[in-house]
Amino acid sequence: MTAMIRNLGELLHSNLHRDALKIVEAGLIAADPVKAIKDKVKLVNNKLVIDGYELSIDRGVKVLGLGKASAHMALGIEEVLGDLIIDGAVIIPKGTMPPDLRRIKVLYGSHPVPDGSSLNSTKELLKLAETREEGDVFIVLISGGGSALFEEPVDPIDLNDLRKTTSLLLRSGADIKEMNTVRKHISRVKGGRLAELLYPATTVSLILSDVVGDPVEFIASGPTAPDSTTYSDAVSILRRYGIWDLVPESVREVLSRGLRGELPETPKPGSPIFKKVFNVIVASNYLSLKAMEGVARRLGYNTLIVTSMMEGEAREVGKFIAGIIRNIKAYDEPVKRPAVLLMGGETTVTVRGSGVGGRNQELALSVAISIAGLDGVVFASIGSDGIDGVSDAAGAIVDGSTVIKGKDLGLNPFEALANNDSHNYLKKLKSVIYTGPTGTNVNDLSLAIVI
């Protein structure tokens, strides 16, 4: 894999910047779908080897995929398994460019609200699933966006009902887990139902996680994962967000019948079908942070992974991170200098202004304000998908001089933050990182170097 940061040259303000950007790239590379698959899945003596476990694949494998990264994951699996792949198809969003695949077909759907193409592509994937026989091995490639790309609603919910329900959920304020709890209970493929369909074949799901904390049952609504949620949870969520009366009658009917036990529940943890299912995370925020940690250590830094589950308003999280940086400067705690602090997850930006920015750039600007004047500190943050908020940048890299140089240019960092205009502020200071879309998403990756 070549360097992923497009404007590396203009960002190398110091050796610390060079190190920080190397570490950032290590995080992006670890999240690359092709590399993630090839690192995790090996072919040894015609056996599939994952994390030391071996699986005989004498009869070949069939590949199903769903999600924004599934075509690139398919390329990775083709590179590992080659002609052992006897059939396969993946569903990616319309308008995205897949790599050239030799054996696995590329289908298209719509995201974040499913459309007819999502449903048609799902039917095609299910046809392939229905060929399953005892002794078969199915590899399922799962990544973010899969919930909308891969769907077949329970009768009598039709496409319009599904679209309306999805739109209501997206606008409701429900978080991804809550949304997917509802989705799992109006679907014939989510919440472990795909695993049910594939039984008694063996299912190996390779998962690229875009949900903070990597809960496999919520990533792409967990088509091959045991479902810990219930019809009752789904109804509670619709009521809690005040949309129970707004969703289509067909949705209320399905959930009500489910509640009354007239429809089967999704397969639960402990269900025997999961004895033949292996859900394996191949890329995640934490795995990217571990890769970044490895590079940081090789560069001679002491490292600390603070969290892979960072949440909170970006500008406030920035102040907290600056407080950790200052503590390291004063006391060599929580990690001794030269230190690299690693953080991942997904902060929030409450948009109040009309500027251009994103979570990572706003976080970086907030840190820059709080470390102004400090020597020997660099902070960088990047969206692993390469797109930070409404800007065309991936993230930003700042240091103790950023805000001071900004003042020299007549720029006010507080105004930029207040106007959600971090991008325009940081761009003028050559602090914005560009990668273009990376074809992956393991949320945001942040680090601070403190010497």
Added chain:
Amino acid sequence: MTAMIRNLGELLHSNLHRDALKIVEAGLIAADPVKAIKDKVKLVNNKLVIDGYELSIDRGVKVLGLGKASAHMALGIEEVLGDLIIDGAVIIPKGTMPPDLRRIKVLYGSHPVPDGSSLNSTKELLKLAETREEGDVFIVLISGGGSALFEEPVDPIDLNDLRKTTSLLLRSGADIKEMNTVRKHISRVKGGRLAELLYPATTVSLILSDVVGDPVEFIASGPTAPDSTTYSDAVSILRRYGIWDLVPESVREVLSRGLRGELPETPKPGSPIFKKVFNVIVASNYLSLKAMEGVARRLGYNTLIVTSMMEGEAREVGKFIAGIIRNIKAYDEPVKRPAVLLMGGETTVTVRGSGVGGRNQELALSVAISIAGLDGVVFASIGSDGIDGVSDAAGAIVDGSTVIKGKDLGLNPFEALANNDSHNYLKKLKSVIYTGPTGTNVNDLSLAIVI
């Protein structure tokens, strides 16, 4: 020192709670002014011993003190030095109750805006200072609130001008460092000027820090510390906050004359007078965190001090801390379970509602929301002064069941947060910690236990 938490009985929901509250108390005890002085200052063969340094005090010592904790610090120094104290006086806020002192006189001033009593008491302290001769040893006891209690403005600034300037600064949005930069340049006693007055006697300042990061030059406006700020900085700050034209003419005159070099600058780092000055932090947020760490280790926990310089909006900081807790649960990082995370500093609460609460209770409620349902986690946070915001509580202790129990009582944690009503919410769940005023202030102390 006896247990400081008054309602310990009702808070012991589990063994983890017991441990957490023991650790909290260790932080409060370390910040206790009497204990802090006695732990730091020893009398060995009639020599004053501090951190291994020895100072001969054959001629006795004189004690000056300023700040909310200075009378209790005086009690500590009386207990160590006894009759070796030949004279002394401290200034505390009117309305606070001093301990019985044998040799050191208690004077009163006004806080946060100085009044005539502040100026009169300062004159009395300065009379004592003016007795200094080469070979004398002065012990200066410094704590928060000293800026308003100890003041003599530069001519021709009078009391009214001083009060007006202080009020303008307090309302301006300037932070404590910015406020004290201005104060230092209109004062005859701040910004190292007391050290100047005491020269060539030896000055030992014992400092209880209430400023995040413990910058001695800003604690009580640093009367015995080298001043890194200038007249020019003071003018910039008044202009930045739009109050240059609002402060009294006398203040503008003093600062303008200073700018033109017609008035001497405060003593700067490197000034020879500081060869005879020792500024020693005896209590601080970091020292309290270290004491808490010691107790946590004795209780069998792995520990990590995340920061002693915590800043940011309490409800957002809570989400970030919960992200660290969740990461420990998932990966045993940044510290292996059973783990104690320690954090200190001062978060912010932007008041939007009309409820009752404070920084620590709002932080605890935010953490409680984000850890709801998690087993084996307890989080506690307390204001070391014993008064959290507009409530009569010191802080709160929560766990993964707090919000769930709240729901059973029909309480909505999100509404409580939105209405800044954390106190009333947490009180109903027996999660509020009461200590009463502690007579000290090293900012806020927080910890999470994760098993």
